[in-house]
Amino acid sequence: QQQVKQSPQSLIVQKGGISIINCAYENTAFDYFPWYQQFPGKGPALLIAIRPDVSEKKEGRFTISFNKSAKQFSLHIMDSQPGDSATYFCAARNNNDMRFGAGTRLTVKP
Amino acid sequence: NAGVTQTPKFRVLKTGQSMTLLCAQDMNHEYMYWYRQDPGMGLRLIHYSVGEGTTAKGEVPDGYNVSRLKKQNFLLGLESAAPSQTSVYFCASRMTGIYEQYFGPGTRLTVT
Numbered sequence: 001q002q003q004v005k006q007s008p009q010s011l012i013v014q015k016g017g018i019s020i021i022n023c024a025y026e027n028t029a030f031d032y033f034p035w036y037q038q039f040p041g042k043g044p045a046l047l048i049a050i051r052p053d054v055s056e057k058k059e060g061r062f063t064i065s066f067n068k069s070a071k072q073f074s075l076h077i078m079d080s081q082p083g084d085s086a087t088y089f090c091a092a093r094n095n096n097d098m099r100f101g102a103g104t105r106l107t108v109k110p
Numbered sequence: 111n112a113g114v115t116q117t118p119k120f121r122v123l124k125t126g127q128s129m130t131l132l133c134a135q136d137m138n139h140e141y142m143y144w145y146r147q148d149p150g151m152g153l154r155l156i157h158y159s160v161g162e163g164t165t166a167k168g169e170v171p172d173g174y175n176v177s178r179l180k181k182q183n184f185l186l187g188l189e190s191a192a193p194s195q196t197s198v199y200f201c202a203s204r205m206t207g208i209y210e211q212y213f214g215p216g217t218r219l220t221v222t
Binding site (some may be wrong): 004034045 | 202216
């Protein structure tokens with residue numbers, strides 16, 4: 001039973017467009033919500049993260065929107081670039097238990 | 111500063127064989143983790159350690175054992191490999207008080 005549900009599985013966006021990936025969770029004890037970016041053959045790397053007391057966090061072209069009442073959070077990538085093509089994972093943490101979504105493969109077409 | 115390194119990068123085992131995966135970090139991190147990554151399932155926590163000499167079970171610990179004899183190393187053992195353990199294994203570490211985990215490059219294990 002996946003505690004963090006991620007959608008879509010794959011996403012194709014034109015260069016310059018907005019990429020949106022959504023995640024939903026059930027466990028209200030989660031207290032930290034990171035997004036990881038993974039390139040083929042590499043380990044995941046932290047992209048951006050948010051705590052549940054904040055509704056939005058922006059870092060450059062990347063924004064997390066967090067809706068605590070709906071238990072949902074999303075990643076928005078503005079002005080998507082071909083170099084953003086990768087697999088993105090959302091995650092949620094409770095103590096030492098980090099639960100990951102299934103991943104979204106993003107392809108940005110030039 | 112190498113960060114988190116994993117040895118080996120690739121390995122093929124026959125069913126029933128044993129092996130040990132090594133994770134090493136040079137960042138003086140207290141916490142270390144082992145995950146497996148399978149298609150369509152994201153990463154799942156196998157075991158973790160909150161400090162030298164300590165280990166604890168994660169979400170999918172069955173069939174694996176771990177040891178943390180030195181702060182900088184975290185070993186993952188498979189005593190009797192099964193085809194269901196075919197996966198990519200990632201090690202991660204983090205500092206106390208900081209939630210960000212730093213991941214190694216992964217080990218691709220195939221059990222035939």
